[in-house]
Amino acid sequence: MLLSTLNHSTVKNIVLVCLADLIVGISYGALAHSQGFDFWVPLTLSILVLAGASEFLFIGVVFSGGSPISAALAGLLVNSRHIPFSFAVSELAGKGPKALLGYHIMNDESVVFGLAQETDKEKRAAFWLCGLGILMCWPIGVLIGEGVGSFIQDTKALGMDAMFPAIILALSLPALKDKSLRLTAIIGAVIAVVSTPFLPAGIPVLMALISLVIYIRS
DSSP states (O other): OHHHHSOHHHHHHHHHHHHHHHHHHHHHHHHHHHTTOOTHHHHHHHHHTOOHHHHHHHHHHHHTTOOHHHHHHHHHHHGGGHHHHHHHTTTTSOSTHHHHHHHHTOOHHHHHHHHHSSSHHHHHHHHHHHHHHHHHHHHHHHHHHHHHGGGOSOGGGGTGGGHHHHHHHHHHGGGGGSHHHHHHHHHHHHHHHHHTTTSOTTHHHHHGGGGHHHHHHO
């Protein structure tokens, strides 16, 4: 049903993004393995949290000596960007019990694909297809990463950390044809870059949301 609603190009792009998430999941699983985590830790996070940035942050904080509680709080702070997401896709996530799953699979990619479609039916189909695809691919990638982790000496050398930003940038480019939205994005990017040297990881991205005031007022 979801596949028949969308055109071939959109389905292909969603599949490619899900495969990219699987590859990054391999990097995440390998990194967790190299830092001494039991396989069930990243696997559980990949299913219940389903948010790559906060999951990488969690294992990084714990590995550096921080408590699991402080790591979880840091992850929640990074994921607070999902608050404006939830308003943007409230009509796509469904109602009642279905909404619990809908909001769980809400992530950067599913939101971008959902909002990029023209009709409401296509928006819902793209949102759910991408979200469910990542829900399957991300944990599978983590399991593969745990399996091959002992053979990868330096996960950063693979350059996989640049994949997510590149994907989101490519998906966002069509929306930047809107002059007001383009100005908002530029100001948000400047805020994030300028505040990066002074704030903990993840916070500059949240600071960039201040630029949304410009778009809302326009």
